[in-house]
Structure formats: structure tokens, C-alpha cells
Amino acid sequence: MNMTAFLTIPSIAVLLDFIRGPLVWLSFIIFGLGLIVQTFRLLNLTQKKETRRLAPGKEFVPQATLSKRECFFRRLAFLKITIIGQNACMVMFSFLFHVCLVITPIFLLGHNVLLDTSFGFSFISFSEKTSDTLTLIVLMSGLVFLLRRLLLPRVRILTTVYDFILLFVAIAPFLTGYLAHHHIFNYNIMIILHILSGELMLVMIPFSKFFHMVFFFISRFMIISEHSMGAPKRSWQF
Amino acid sequence: MGKTPEINTDSIKSILKQNRKQIKLGLAMCAHCSLCAESCFLFVSKDNDPEYMPSYKFINSIGRLYKKKGKVSKQALEEMRDLVFEKCVLCTRCYCPFGIDIPSLITLGRSVCRTHGLFREYDR
Amino acid sequence: MIKAKPKPVEEILNYIAPYQDILIVGCGGCVSVCLAGGQKEVTILQTELELARDKTKSTGQFSGYTVERQCNEQYLGSLDDMVETADCVLSMACGAGVQLLAEKYPEKPVFPAVNTIAIGIDLDIGLYEERCRACGECVLAYTAGVCPVTRCAKGLFNGPCGGTNGEKCEISADINCAWHEIYTRLKAQDRLADILKIQPPMQWQNQVKRTIVQKGYEQRYYQESI
Numbered sequence: 045m046n047m048t049a050f051l052t053i054p055s056i057a058v059l060l061d062f063i064r065g066p067l068v069w070l071s072f073i074i075f076g077l078g079l080i081v082q083t084f085r086l087l088n089l090t091q092k093k094e095t096r097r098l099a100p101g102k103e104f105v106p107q108a109t110l111s112k113r114e115c116f117f118r119r120l121a122f123l124k125i126t127i128i129g130q131n132a133c134m135v136m137f138s139f140l141f142h143v144c145l146v147i148t149p150i151f152l153l154g155h156n157v158l159l160d161t162s163f164g165f166s167f168i169s170f171s172e173k174t175s176d177t178l179t180l181i182v183l184m185s186g187l188v189f190l191l192r193r194l195l196l197p198r199v200r201i202l203t204t205v206y207d208f209i210l211l212f213v214a215i216a217p218f219l220t221g222y223l224a225h226h227h228i229f230n231y232n233i234m235i236i237l238h239i240l241s242g243e244l245m246l247v248m249i250p251f252s253k254f255f256h257m258v259f260f261f262i263s264r265f266m267i268i269s270e271h272s273m274g275a276p277k278r279s280w281q282f
Numbered sequence: 283m284g285k286t287p288e289i290n291t292d293s294i295k296s297i298l299k300q301n302r303k304q305i306k307l308g309l310a311m312c313a314h315c316s317l318c319a320e321s322c323f324l325f326v327s328k329d330n331d332p333e334y335m336p337s338y339k340f341i342n343s344i345g346r347l348y349k350k351k352g353k354v355s356k357q358a359l360e361e362m363r364d365l366v367f368e369k370c371v372l373c374t375r376c377y378c379p380f381g382i383d384i385p386s387l388i389t390l391g392r393s394v395c396r397t398h399g400l401f402r403e404y405d406r
Numbered sequence: 407m408i409k410a411k412p413k414p415v416e417e418i419l420n421y422i423a424p425y426q427d428i429l430i431v432g433c434g435g436c437v438s439v440c441l442a443g444g445q446k447e448v449t450i451l452q453t454e455l456e457l458a459r460d461k462t463k464s465t466g467q468f469s470g471y472t473v474e475r476q477c478n479e480q481y482l483g484s485l486d487d488m489v490e491t492a493d494c495v496l497s498m499a500c501g502a503g504v505q506l507l508a509e510k511y512p513e514k515p516v517f518p519a520v521n522t523i524a525i526g527i528d529l530d531i532g533l534y535e536e537r538c539r540a541c542g543e544c545v546l547a548y549t550a551g552v553c554p555v556t557r558c559a560k561g562l563f564n565g566p567c568g569g570t571n572g573e574k575c576e577i578s579a580d581i582n583c584a585w586h587e588i589y590t591r592l593k594a595q596d597r598l599a600d601i602l603k604i605q606p607p608m609q610w611q612n613q614v615k616r617t618i619v620q621k622g623y624e625q626r627y628y629q630e631s632i
């Protein structure tokens with residue numbers, strides 16, 4: 045039996061309608077509520093910490109004023125002590141991966157059309173060519189992560205099967221979306237797989253290591269540590 | 283060197299229980315990305331030996347104990363001693379992009395080892 | 407642990423001006439914990455010195471390395487080759503570490519890159535406070551855990567001076583009188599008798615280099631057993 049015919053079998057069609065309809069909403073609800081609950085639970089593990097204020101001491105010397113140019117070169121030179129200087133390649137791929145991972149689905153024309161038909165509103169959309177490029181960047185970075193995991197001893201020694209599964213879960217919606225859009229393999233099958241993998245990823249974000257999406261901001265911006273950013277005022281309370 | 287006493291799973295379990303949230307969070311959040319490696323001067327000075335990576339050290343000490351619910355062999359605990367005492371000086375300077383507090387987790391690994399008379403041997 | 411602070415870059419530039427190949431050696435012990443001389447500070451210092459070099463159009467090559475502890479020769483082996491090719495060494499360890507390097511490599515100039523300040527406690531990230539001056543005759547037992555050597559401006563052993571100003575020390579209203587604190591804490595513990603005895607003055611030993619032989623190792627290091 046050919047695939048398209050298979051998808052029109054009545055019971056299968058009902059299943060497909062469920063995946064395309066209620067299951068989408070369900071995933072978004074689990075994603076949203078999950079994020080809220082998990083964020084709350086994480087915040088509950090932190091506590092406020094007083095910072096001592098000292099009277100200005102004699103050691104306090106104001107910094108020499110530097111020209112803008114000098115400032116810029118100093119900053120550039122001191123990138124060496126950050127992760128950007130130490131692992132530039134990985135940071136670049138990771139940055140591209142994350143930015144594209146988040147913005148592509150939001151500003152994708154196809155998704156916005158769906159939003160518009162359901163709610164009568166939509167975000168601005170990238171051109172199809174842009175979205176295509178961004179998707180390819182996600183896929184390429186995913187490939188870099190995969191190769192790193194397979195080839196670099198320092199990553200391999202930490203790697204578990206779960207890491208591959210999660211990498212696949214993160215990549216799958218992009219891979220299937222790309223294949224569907226370009227009608228590679230069977231479109232109908234691909235689009236179903238695309239919807240399913242997107243739903244799976246959404247549902248997994250609050251309950252897997254993808255939750256670093258929130259953890260990152262809490263632990264780096266709210267918790268006092270050598271490496272924290274901004275003006276954190278809290279500490280862990282374990 | 284003194285002989286390791288028999289493994290007392292209950293004493294290990296009580297440390298795991300007291301610090302369950304911290305261990306669980308650290309293990310759950312670690313992306314196994316290895317970006318913490320260079321922040322450990324021991325990793326750098328031992329020719330980038332992956333066993334000196336901060337994440338490797340906490341995952342394979344307190345992390346392993348947690349996953350096995352404290353049921354480990356004597357030999358495994360002795361190996362953990364090497365990780366948390368010989369391969370880490372607890373300078374507390376590891377960097378993780380997510381902000382996982384690795385030194386605290388390694389400290390927990392040390393606590394468990396100490397309950398079994400395992401610590402750093404300076405005269406080895 | 408020991409607390410230290412990096413020296414001003416200008417001062418370090420003066421030391422190293424005559425030299426070409428400069429090796430910066432960090433320490434993974436105390437100075438790493440207090441963010442003064444670990445691997446990261448080695449890189450920071452190297453970058454500062456390189457920037458200064460480029461600004462003044464002078465020359466100079468810098469390299470950096472961090473050892474586990476600079477105060478034990480056992481951990482210095484890996485430095486031999488690096489020191490061999492360097493013209494001078496900048497040590498980021500505490501004074502003890504700098505001196506051991508200088509002893510081990512007497513033919514090379516070894517300069518300190520941090521100011522060793524105190525034996526202290528960690529109050530917060532990057533905030534430390536002195537608690538002990540290693541006087542060698544610890545009296546905390548009868549002073550309720552308040553060190554009169556470190557905390558009393560005059561290092562008095564038998565009660566406060568005449569200038570005590572209630573809770574405050576006469577030298578500054580920002581400083582608590584150590585003896586007031588000793589008194590209150592002992593009183594609360596019902597141990598005031600502890601400070602009634604006259605304590606003999608400290609037999610200051612700072613003038614000579616003190617050697618510490620850990621308990622149990624006497625046989626091994628003293629010629630005559632004690």
C-alpha cells in the first residue's frame with residue numbers, strides 16, 4: 045500500500061487529526077506549566093544573601109581613564125580568560141545553534157500562517173530562504189555536537205546514550221521540517237513526524253537537561269559566584 | 283596504607299539523602315559538554331587528561347554513588363578517592379557555563395570517602 | 407587559608423624590565439582559593455603585562471603555568487625545563503611559595519607577583535578577613551576564640567588598654583575592641599576566671615625563621631628526641 049493511501053485509512057486519519065490538533069495544545073500547556081512549576085521549584089532552592097558593605101578603604105583606587113579604543117582592545121585581550129577565548133569554536137557553534145533553535149520556529153512563515161488562522165495574529169516572518177539557512181545552521185551545529193561527542197576523548201568520556209537521544213530530540217524537528225518543506229521523502233509522513241518531534245521537544249524542555257534554558261539564567265544571574273553576571277543577590281540553599 | 287573498612291551503605295545513604303536536591307540538580311543539569319575542562323589547572327597541567335575534568339570528577343564520584351544508591355564496591359570507593367582527593371585540590375575555581383557548583387559536589391564525594399577512612403595520602 | 411592580593415602591574419613591570427623571557431607561575435593552593443594567584447590570575451597577569459609591553463613598544467615574552475602547591479618541592483618538578491629557558495620568574499604564590507622557588511632556582515631571579523596579607527577566613531566571594539598572625543603560641547583557649555594578637559591593635563594579653571571605648575577600639579570607631587568581645591563571650595560561657603590569671607608576655611619568635619615539625623614527626627627531624 046502506498047503511504048498517502050495509508051494515511052487516509054479512517055482510523056489513521058483520526059489519529060493524525062489528534063496529533064495535529066489537541067496534542068499540539070496539550071504539548072504547549074505541558075511546556076508552559078512545566079516551565080512555571082520547575083522554575084518555581086528551582087527558585088525555592090535559593091535564598092537571599094546579604095552582601096557586606098564596607099566603608100571605602102584606603103586601598104580603593106579609581107581606575108585610570110582609558111580611551112574608547114584602549115578600552116576596546118583591553119576587552120578583546122581579556123576574552124582570553126573567558127570561555128570564548130578558551131573554546132572559541134564550540135562557543136560559536138553553540139551560540140549559533142541556540143539562537144537559531146529559538147528564533148527559527150517563532151519567525152517561520154509556516155508557523156505564523158497557522159497562528160494567524162487559529163488566533164488571527166502572528167509574528168513577523170522570515171523569508172523562506174532565511175528560515176532555510178537558519179535551519180541548516182541548527183542542523184550543522186547539531187552535527188558538530190555529534191562529531192564532538194564521538195571524536196573528542198574529553199567529551200566521549202562524559203557521554204551517555206541519553207546525550208545522543210536528547211541531541212536527536214533537539215535536532216529532529218528541524219531535520220523533519222527541512223525534509224518536509226523540500227518534499228524530500230514522503231511529505232505527509234515527514235510533516236507528521238515534524239509535528240510529533242516538535243511536540244516531544246516542547247514537552248521535554250521542562251523535564252530534561254533542556255531545562256538549562258531556565259537554570260542558566262537563574263544560576264548565572266541570580267546566584268553569587270565567581271562566574272556570575274549582573275548583580276546577583278542570592279545563594280543556593282541545599 | 284590502611285585497609286578500607288567494609289562499605290557501610292547506610293552511612294553513604296545518609297549523606298546522599300541529606301544532599302539529594304543538590305546532587306540531583308547537578309547531575310540533571312550537566313550537559314556533558316566538557317567546557318569546564320580548561321578551568322581546572324590540573325587538567326591543563328596534566329596534558330589535558332580527561333579524568334581531570336571537573337565534571338568527570340563529580341559525575342564519577344558523588345554522581346555514581348547517587349545513581350547506585352550508595353551500593354558500591356570497596357574498589358570503586360577507592361577509585362573515587364583518587365578522583366576527589368588526588369585529582370582535585372578543591373581550589374574551588376572550576377567554571378561551568380550553566381553555573382553548576384562543581385566544587386561543592388566534589389566536596390560531597392570527599393565526605394563520603396572520609397566516612398570510610400579514605401582521604402588524601404600525602405606520603406604515597 | 408592564606409590570603410593575598412595581586413601586586414599593582416606597574417610594580418611588577420619594574421621588576422621584570424631587564425628581562426626578556428618571563429615565566430609566571432601560579433599556585434593551586436591558598437592563592438587560588440582567594441582569587442589572587444591561580445591559573446586564571448596567571449592568564450590575567452600575562453595579558454596585563456602583554457598589553458603594557460605593546461603600549462610601551464617594548465619587548466618581552468610571557469608564559470604561564472600553575473602548579474598544585476608552590477610550598478612543596480614535590481610539586482615543582484614540572485617547572486625545571488620552563489625555568490631553565492626563562493630569564494626570570496614571577497611567582498603568584500604566597501611569600502612561602504616565592505621563597506621556595508627562589509631557593510630551588512638560585513640562579514634565576516624570582517619575583518613576587520602578589521602581596522601576601524594574612525591568614526584569614528572567607529566571608530564571601532572575593533571578601534576575606536584576617537584572623538590569625540601565626541604567632542606560634544595560640545592563646546585562643548582562654549580568650550574565647552578571639553585572637554588578641556590579630557584583633558587587638560596593641561596585641562594585649564591581659565585585658566584591654568585604658569583607651570577602650572566601650573565596645574570600640576580607641577584607634578577607630580569602626581573597629582570592635584577585641585577585649586570587649588573576649589569579655590562578653592567568656593561571660594556568656596561563664597568562663598571569666600580564664601582571663602583573671604596573668605598571662606606571661608608572648609615569647610615572640612618572629613625574629614627567627616620558625617620551623618614547624620608536625621606532631622608524630624619529631625623522631626624523624628630532631629637530632630635528639632624530645
Ligand code: HEM
Pocket residue numbers: 134135138139142145146189207210211214245249254256257258260313314315317379380
Ligand atoms: C534559551 C536559553 C538557552 C540557553 C541560555 C542555553 C545555554 C546552553 C549552554 C551554555 C550550553 C552549554 C554547552 C554548549 O555551549 O553547547 C547548552 C548546551 C545545549 N543546549 Fe542549550 N540553552 C538554551 C536553550 C536550549 C533549548 C531550548 C534546547 C533544546 C530544546 C537546548 C539544547 C541544548 C543541547 C542539546 C545542548 C548540548 C550540546 C552538546 O551536546 O554538547 N538549549 N545550552
Ligand code: SF4
Pocket residue numbers: 202311312313314315316317318319336337377378379380381382384
Ligand atoms: S561545563 Fe558544566 S555542563 Fe558542561 S560538562 Fe562541565 S559541569 Fe557539565
Ligand code: SF4
Pocket residue numbers: 321322323324325335336339369370371372373374375376384385388
Ligand atoms: S576545584 Fe578541583 S576540579 Fe575544580 S578547578 Fe580546582 S582542582 Fe580542578
Ligand code: SF4
Pocket residue numbers: 408433434435436437438474475476477478499500501502503504
Ligand atoms: S605556596 Fe602559599 S599559596 Fe600556595 S599552597 Fe603553599 S601556602 Fe598556599
Ligand code: SF4
Pocket residue numbers: 537538539540541542543544545546553554555556
Ligand atoms: S593567638 Fe592569634 S595569632 Fe596567635 S596563633 Fe592564635 S589565632 Fe593566630
